[in-house]
Amino acid sequence: MQLSRNLLMLLALGAALASPRDAAASEIPAVALEARLSTPVALAGAPQTTFLKVEVSGSRLKLAARPAVNLAIVIDKSGSMAGSKMDRAREAAVQAVSRLAPNDIVSVIAYDTTVRVVVPATKASDREVLIAGIRTIRAEGDTALFAGVAKAAGEVRKFLDRGRVNRIILLSDGLANVGPSSPAELGRLGASLRREGISVTTFGLGLGYNEDLMTSLARHSDGNHAFIEDAANLGAYFDLELGTALAVVAQDLELRVVFAEGVRPLRVLGRAAEIIGGEVVTSMNQVYALQKQHLVVEVELPPGVHLASRPVASVRATYSNLGTRATESASREVSVSYAAEAVAVERATDRDVIVSSVELISNEQNRLAVKERDEGRVDVARDLLKKNARYLRDNATRWSAPSLDKLNQSNEEDASNLEGKSWNRQRKVMRKKQIELELQQAY
Amino acid sequence: MSPSRLRLALIILTGLPIFAIGWLGLRLAAEDEARGQAEIHDVSSRRLADWSSGVLEALHRREREIALLVLDWPTQTEALRAALRRAPAFHHALVLDEKGGLAFPPATGNSEEERAFIERTRSLWSPGTLGSARPRDVAGEVITPAHLRGVVSFFWGEGLNILSWHRLPDGRVVGVELDRARLLADVMTSLPSTEDEESRTELVDERGALLYVFGGANLAGPLVERPLGEPFTGWTLRTHLPVSVTRGGRWAIWSTAGAVALVLVGVAVSVMRESGRALREASQRVSFVNQVSHELKTPLTNIRLYAELLEQSIGELNDEVSGPARAHLAVVVHESTRLSRMIANVLMFARSQREKPRLRRTPCVVDDVVAEVLSAFAPSFSSRGLKVEQLGAAPARVVIDADVVGQVLGNLLSNAEKYGAGGGVVEVQLEQVLPRTRIVVSDRGPGLPRADVERVFDAFVRLDNRLSEGVTGTGIGLTIARDLARLHGGEVRYLQSPSGIGAHFEFTFDSPPPRRTPDESPGERRMKVEANAG
Structure with a gap:
């Protein structure tokens, strides 16, 4: 009996060693790449603009291949957090720590006016130390958000490893009022961290946080952002976040689109990207299993003749496979053919690319509306949103796209909440939706 | 010592140490505090210095990292861009060719960000603008081959930015703009x-x-500042010192001084109260005795008067009747005389406490005064078996207060009677060298121990134990004798006898001869009553 149990254990160990994730992962590429034009068939005879959608999706993650996480939890413990918010935050952080595997690394940082490294980067197996540390966090003082994130990055950096998912979760209910505190500065900090492979996920708690700072930080570091109105839901969001972190299949992805002679990139929708001459470059910090992320570029096509075909762009994605830690790449060539009949163009139109483009265009309008509203032009903002809703409604009908109809409704909702008390909350909702659309966030 | 002088002495005795302790304590505390503050200041400054060098070290690490990177930097524009895109600590760089011309970013086919970067850093490197085709380091020096790298700070956007310069072996110069946010982090x-x-x-x-x-806590003491130094132009580390590092020590000094002061004041107060009580008691007794003596004086005077009248009357009677009565009467006269003397002493003493007694000088002969006093003592001397031996004489007619001289002599004889009775002889020695007269009263008694010589002249108020002996003792007799002698321009002194036997009191006094006025006939001299010259 005893012998057979030992034998079983030995077998199980053997099996675990014999089926390394490397082998499994190398069979299927971690990332699938697709690139399509909204009009693969263009109308012949005239220059025109079209949309190129480049889509990256993560492969199905094998359970055995669950990546190690290097996590820093940053908790705003300024005075405004006092009471139930602080309790919930502690609770959620304890829960999150409990969910980690022994091999994961976690640190806990709390900041008010100053920054306290509550628990320096530690193996998650030291659960007691971590939980005891989290329980000492008390709310008081101002908010040195920048320094909190900087110190957290320092802790993550101690075990920085491209083979881990390196992530900071920032929980704040307030503004940044000590140290650098503009969205631009925090965005640049985020961008710098992204280049090191560290993403910052930001949880905006309640109705008092600065959504511009929080979304800017998440956006530039390719982290997630959530607007958590009720602290009671914090635990659920920590779960979601850990779920995504554990579902990372590839990291450090660089997407490079080189346009063919005569094709001109006009603008990139959504995601931050660099346009240099005939090239567009962007990066993604991580690719999640079964999740699609995309880049949409508006391009100008040169006029072509009926039935002719020409290359538009060559797309290349280079990334680090989290399973194998090897650098892999995938590439696609995109070409266009011309037709004289509009029907042919219509028939070939890629509905999915159109919908993504419409989403991102409407998102830009939505951003513009926030800017107008911030400058006090409520009516202009409302008109923009109403127009945007109409645009979305039309496209929803035309392309029978329920996602566009949902966006139409949310724009209508935005338009009717531009004034009074509801504006503060609505602005947070809008910022959350904007980043969600831009980065195709999981939640 | 009088109460007010005692009080003054006590105030000085307690006040001085308290003042001294307090002053010393304060001096020590102040020195200690200054030293402590200086130490804390030093420590704080050193820590600030350590921290600022830590910051500079972080920057230098970054510089060294960049120095290594740029050595392998591709010359190709695209490859260089790719390298920049992946760097976490910086996003923008420029490359100057050997002639100082801008080689990267390219003049055409560049991104908007690159153009902005060129614009904001142009003044740091462009030829003509600063008269130099070479980048300068912080000190403003042109980077030479010997000077392979440096940093330069410039203000743009949110504030300070830093450009790290590197001269490559091939002569090119690379400038890397550190990402401000990352630099801050x-x-x-x-x-x-x-x-x-x-x-x-x-x-x-x-x-x-x-x-x-x-x-942790923001302290409230003086501010200590430390500039980070170049290239962090204008950035300063600052901290507050604690308000007082030696407050505890100072408190200890204060409490010690306070405790000592309390003890001293306590001692002083108890001494004051004790001596005040004794003085009060003594003066109460004196005033009581004084009153009683006044009351006794009149009846005693009458007793003496009638006793003397009776003595005269008896003298006319025959001897068998008068024999024993005369002897009895002599005792009455003698005792009443003694009592009068004592009362005179008390009253004199009491008066001397209130005011200075005045002399009433009249011309007389000291020998007569001495004879009178001795005759008054004769009966009690003989009853105690004391024989008086008189040596020398003072026959000159002088101007003295006979009562005072008699009282002093009486007190001295009374003293000899009490303490020298065992010796059998009392010697009275007279000597007169005008204008002074000297009387020495010696007995053959036990004498005085040397230590007590001065004390015998102290009044009972100083030696409260002797109060119980009452006015009948020598308690005030010698005091009064000395006081009166001094009043009479003289002194009562205790002489140490060469043989060591008996007590010897020397009484000297001023005894001028009567002044003769020009119109005075020797037969009828008018004596002037002189005011005393005490």
Whole structure:
């Protein structure tokens, strides 16, 4: 009996060693790449603009291949957090720590006016130390958000490893009022961290946080952002976040689109990207299993003749496979053919690319509306949103796209909440939706 | 010593030590505090210096990292861009060719960000603008081959930015703009976190805005500042010192001084109260005795008067009747005389407490006065078996207060009677060298121990134990004798006898001869009553 149990254990160990994730992962590429034009068939005879959608999706993650996480939890413990918010935050952080595997690394940082490294980067197996540390966090003082994130990055950096998912979760209910505190500065900090492979996920708690700072930080570091109105839901969001972190299949992805002679990139929708001459470059910090992320570029096509075909762009994605830690790449060539009949163009139109483009265009309008509203032009903002809703409604009908109809409704909702008390909350909702659309966030 | 002098002495005796302790304590505390503050200041300054060199070290690490990177940097524009895109600590760089011309970013086919970068850094490198085709380091020196790298700070956007310069072996110069946000984060990471430090320290930028704060409580003492130094132009680390590091020590000194003061004041108060009580009691007794003596004086005078009248009357009677009665009467006269003397002493003493007694000088002969006093003592002397031997004489007619001289002599004889009775002889020695007269009264008694010589002249108020002996003792007799002698321009002294036997009291006094006025006939002299010359 005893012998057979030992034998079983030995077998199980053997099996675990014999089926390394490397082998499994190398069979299927971690990332699938697709690139399509909204009009693969263009109308012949005239220059025109079209949309190129480049889509990256993560492969199905094998359970055995669950990546190690290097996590820093940053908790705003300024005075405004006092009471139930602080309790919930502690609770959620304890829960999150409990969910980690022994091999994961976690640190806990709390900041008010100053920054306290509550628990320096530690193996998650030291659960007691971590939980005891989290329980000492008390709310008081101002908010040195920048320094909190900087110190957290320092802790993550101690075990920085491209083979881990390196992530900071920032929980704040307030503004940044000590140290650098503009969205631009925090965005640049985020961008710098992204280049090191560290993403910052930001949880905006309640109705008092600065959504511009929080979304800017998440956006530039390719982290997630959530607007958590009720602290009671914090635990659920920590779960979601850990779920995504554990579902990372590839990291450090660089997407490079080189346009063919005569094709001109006009603008990139959504995601931050660099346009240099005939090239567009962007990066993604991580690719999640079964999740699609995309880049949409508006391009100008040169006029072509009926039935002719020409290359538009060559797309290349280079990334680090989290399973194998090897650098892999995938590439696609995109070409266009011309037709004289509009029907042919219509028939070939890629509905999915159109919908993504419409989403991102409407998102830009939505951003513009926030800017107008911030400058006090409520009516202009409302008109923009109403127009945007109409645009979305039309496209929803035309392309029978329920996602566009949902966006139409949310724009209508935005338009009717531009004034009074509801504006503060609505602005947070809008910022959350904007980043969600831009980065195709999981939640 | 009088109460007011005692009080003054006590105040001085307690006040001086308290003052001295307090002063010394304060001096010590002040010195200690100054030393403590200086030490704390030193320590704080050193810590600030350590921290700022830590910040600079972080920057230098970054520089060295960049120096290694740029050596392998591709010359191809695209490859260089790709390298920049992946660097976490910087996004933009420029490359100057050997002639100082801009080789990267390219003049055409560049991104908007690259153009902005060129514009904001142009003044740092472009030829003509600063009269130099070479980048300069912080000190403003042109980077030479010997000077392979340097940093230069410039203000743009949110504030300070840093460009790291590197001269490559092929003559090209690379300038790398450090990402400001990342630079800030690096600075913060190189400084401690709050849990490591007790007192609060702040890093402020060139506009005085807080960049980073760490440490626990904000202290309220003086400010210590330390500029980070180049290239962090205008960035300063600052912290407050504790208000007083030696407050505890100072408190200890104060409490010690206070305790000593309390003890001294307590002692002083109890001494004052004790001596005050004794003085009060003594003066109450004196005033009581004084009153009683006044009351006794009149009846005693009458008793003496009638006793003397009776003595005269008896003298006319025959001897068998008068024999025993005369002897009895002599005792009455003698005792009443003694009592009068004692009362005179008390009254004299009491009066001397209130006012200075006055002399009533009249011309007389000292020998007569002495004879009178001796005759008054004769009966009691003979009853005690004392024989009086008189040596020398003072026959000159002088101007004295006979009562005073008699009282002093009486007190001295009374003293001899009490203490020298065992010796059998009392010697009275007279000597007169005008204008002074000297009388020495010696007995053959036990004499006085040397230590008590001066004490015998002290009044009972000083020696409260002797109060119980009452006015009948020598308690005030000798005191009065000395006081009166001094009043009479003389002195009563105790002479140490060469043989060591008996007590010898020397009484000297002023005894001028009567002044003769020109119109005075020797037969009828009018004596002037002189005011005393005490």
